[in-house]
Amino acid sequence: MIDPGFLFEIIPTLLSGLPLTLELAGSSVLLGFVLALLLALAQQGKWPVVVWPIRTFVAIFRGTPLLVQIFLIYYGLGQFRPTLQSVGLWSLFREPYWCAILALTLNTAAYGSEILRGAIRNVPRGLSEAASALGLSRMLALRLVILPLALRQALPAYSNEIILMVKGTSLASIITLTEVTGIAQELISQTYRAMEVFIAAGAIYLALNFLIVWALSLLEARLSHYRVRA
Amino acid sequence: MFDKFNLLGLGTGGWGAALLEAAAITLLLSAAGFALGIVFGGMAAAGRLSTMRFPRGIASAYGIVFRGVPDLLTIYLFYYGGSVALTAFGRLFGAKGFTGLPALATGIVTIGFISGAYQAEVYRGAYLAVERGQFDAAKALALTRIQMLRLVILPQLLRHAIPGLGNVWQLVLKDSALISVIGLVELMRQSQIGAGSTREPFLFYCAAAALYFAIAGLTGLIFGRAEVNASRGVIH
Numbered sequence: 001m002i003d004p005g006f007l008f009e010i011i012p013t014l015l016s017g018l019p020l021t022l023e024l025a026g027s028s029v030l031l032g033f034v035l036a037l038l039l040a041l042a043q044q045g046k047w048p049v050v051v052w053p054i055r056t057f058v059a060i061f062r063g064t065p066l067l068v069q070i071f072l073i074y075y076g077l078g079q080f081r082p083t084l085q086s087v088g089l090w091s092l093f094r095e096p097y098w099c100a101i102l103a104l105t106l107n108t109a110a111y112g113s114e115i116l117r118g119a120i121r122n123v124p125r126g127l128s129e130a131a132s133a134l135g136l137s138r139m140l141a142l143r144l145v146i147l148p149l150a151l152r153q154a155l156p157a158y159s160n161e162i163i164l165m166v167k168g169t170s171l172a173s174i175i176t177l178t179e180v181t182g183i184a185q186e187l188i189s190q191t192y193r194a195m196e197v198f199i200a201a202g203a204i205y206l207a208l209n210f211l212i213v214w215a216l217s218l219l220e221a222r223l224s225h226y227r228v229r230a
Numbered sequence: 231m232f233d234k235f236n237l238l239g240l241g242t243g244g245w246g247a248a249l250l251e252a253a254a255i256t257l258l259l260s261a262a263g264f265a266l267g268i269v270f271g272g273m274a275a276a277g278r279l280s281t282m283r284f285p286r287g288i289a290s291a292y293g294i295v296f297r298g299v300p301d302l303l304t305i306y307l308f309y310y311g312g313s314v315a316l317t318a319f320g321r322l323f324g325a326k327g328f329t330g331l332p333a334l335a336t337g338i339v340t341i342g343f344i345s346g347a348y349q350a351e352v353y354r355g356a357y358l359a360v361e362r363g364q365f366d367a368a369k370a371l372a373l374t375r376i377q378m379l380r381l382v383i384l385p386q387l388l389r390h391a392i393p394g395l396g397n398v399w400q401l402v403l404k405d406s407a408l409i410s411v412i413g414l415v416e417l418m419r420q421s422q423i424g425a426g427s428t429r430e431p432f433l434f435y436c437a438a439a440a441l442y443f444a445i446a447g448l449t450g451l452i453f454g455r456a457e458v459n460a461s462r463g464v465i466h
Contacts, residue, residue, distance in 0.1 A: 063400075063446045064439040065407035067418060072439065075425065076432035163298070170300030174411065181302050194311035202299040209298045 007196045010187055014201050017180040021208075024097075024169040024179060028104035029162050035105065036112030041142075043117055054113070061110035067171055069107055074099040074175050100172040108165050115161060119154035120146060152223040159216040163209050180204055237428055238437055245424045245434070252420030253441045259334065259416055260406045263341025264399055270346025275353035289350065296347035301405050308340040309333075309412045333414035341409070345402045352394035357383070359390040389460040396453035403446055417441055 039054050061069065077084065077093050084090040092098045123146050131141035173182030184201040188194050240246040277289025296304060312331045320329045360383055368378040410419035421438035425431035 060439070060443065063443040065404040065418065065442055067407045067410070068421075068435055068439050068442060071422070071425075072432070072435040076435045079430070079432045167298075167300040170302045171408075173302070181300055184303060185306055188306050188310045192310060192314050194307050194309075194314065198299075198303055198307040198311070201303055202295060205300060205303070206295070206298045 002195055002199070003193070006191075006193060007200055010197060011200050011204075013187065014180055014183050014197075014204060017178055017183040018204065018208075020172075020177060020179040021166070021169050021181075024100055024104060024172055024177070025162075025166045027101050028108055028169075029165050031101070031105045032108035032112055032165070033158075035109035036116055039109060039113035040116035040120060043113075044120065058110045058113055061107050062114070066103065066107050066168055067174065070100060070103040070171055070175060073103045096172070096175040096177050100169075100175060100177060104165060104168055104172075107168065108161060111161050111164070112158065115154050115157045116150065119150040119157075122153060123149050148223075152220065155216060155220045155223070159213060162212055162216070166205065166208055166212065234430060234433055237424075237430060237433060245420075245428070248420055249417065249424065249437060249441065252415060252417045253445065255334070255415065256403070256406050256417040256442075257445060259337050259341065259409060259414070260399075260403045262338045263406065264345055264402045266338060266342025267345030267349050267398070267402070270342055271349025271353055274346060274350035275357065278350060278354050279357060293347045293350055296344050297351075301344055301408055302411065304344055305337075305340050305408055305412060308343070309336050312336060333409070333412050336412060337406070337409035337414050337416075341402055341405060344405065345398055348398045348401060349395065352391050352398060353387070355394065356387045356390035360386045385460075389457075389464070392453060392457045392460055396450065396457070399449065399453060400446055403442070403449070407442070 039058070043051050043054055045051070073093070074096055077099075081090060084093050092102075127145055127149065128141060131145045132138075136144065169179055170181035172179055173185060176182075178186070180201055184197050187197045191197070236244060238244060238246050238249070240250075274289040274292050277285035278293070280286050280289075309331060313329060316331060317325075317327075317329045364382055364386060365378070368382045373381065406416060407418040410416060410422065413419070415423070417438055421434040424437075425434035428434070
């Protein structure tokens with residue numbers, strides 16, 4: 001039923017989509033992390049004018065499917081072409097590539113900000129009190145005490161989010177980007193050999209996930225080196 | 231500006247009724263897929279907890295593959311793979327040409343299979359969270375294994391599982407939008423159709439987002455209620 005010859009034959013074809021998958025995942029995870037951190041920090045203040053818009057943004061992006069978000073940005077904003085052209089953003093919103101990155105970034109920023117917000121809140125109160133007792137300014141305490149601890153604590157949950165983003169990049173194939181899943185879909189509709197294509201493409205994603213989990217667990221071990229081993 | 235909103239109206243010329251009907255399909259697809267996922271997830275959790283190597287290996291492979299591979303790939307596997315098998319089967323009985331699988335049934339099975347992989351983790355964690363003393367107490371009462379599971383373990387397991395199941399349900403609801411790629415007219419597909427024929431994609435995808443958001447919020451309340459209900463009499 002499974003043809004191993006065909007399986008190995010399609011692997012190079014599928015791998016040709018890997019750079020695009022990596023670009024989409026890498027840029028949205030990095031940009032999304034920066035945005036998530038800003039959103040999490042902005043919510044530490046108590047101003048409702050800052051906190052409420054962020055809460056609304058987070059709730060909307062967490063409560064709706066990623067596919068709807070991608071379509072809203074790619075097809076929905078395309079409707080406002082004259083406006084976008086007049087502000088010089090049309091060249092960005094015209095391209096499925098940038099629309100996919102924007103949608104993935106906003107999506108992961110919403111999930112990521114919740115992870116980071118929780119991690120910052122979970123830093124023991126005594127530590128921030130100790131920092132202020134040492135005369136550290138709020139910014140300095142944040143940079144030297146709170147954030148390093150919070151980021152390390154957030155790592156396991158964040159690595160899940162990164163895996164979800166890698167999987168999320170597959171939706172870019174629906175707006176015509178030929179990353180790994182897009183190529184897989186083409187192969188299936190040409191050859192009708194769904195099983196082989198699934199195995200080959202699936203193996204690529206699993207290998208990628210495995211590498212990410214492994215790299216992040218190394219990072220976590222490195223960031224925890226001061227801890228006494230139990 | 232406001233006349234655009236008439237497109238979403240419930241009367242003639244409005245897409246409101248079609249969108250609500252599609253939202254009902256989304257709800258049906260998600261609920262049935264989630265329910266099927268209980269079966270797959272329960273079996274996989276039992277496999278993971280088994281002392282025998284074979285079921286344990288199969289169950290972990292199932293979890294690793296279907297939680298690690300993009301759901302879109304799994305959907306293509308089930309739809310095209312299933313259709314090819316069905317076509318070959320049809321040939322045996324003299325049918326000609328390509329036979330496509332029914333989209334709703336395929337969607338339910340696919341979502342069931344994917345969500346089962348996630349649910350398995352929830353059940354396994356919940357089982358391990360049940361205090362060991364409860365098992366000993368059930369044995370001391372001379373309950374049979376089935377009685378022990380039904381009367382003692384499952385009710386407590388459920389309490390630990392509900393928050394995790396609520397997360398899986400939200401995942402399922404959002405995943406159901408992907409079933410649109412195999413042509414099932416659920417909320418996502420219906421808003422694509424509306425967007426295409428009225429050339430108002432922004433309006434229609436906003437409407438879709440609002441409906442998904444509403445379904446997620448309302449069903450989330452049910453899980454919240456269930457959590458309170460299952461924790462009656464528990465002192466924290």
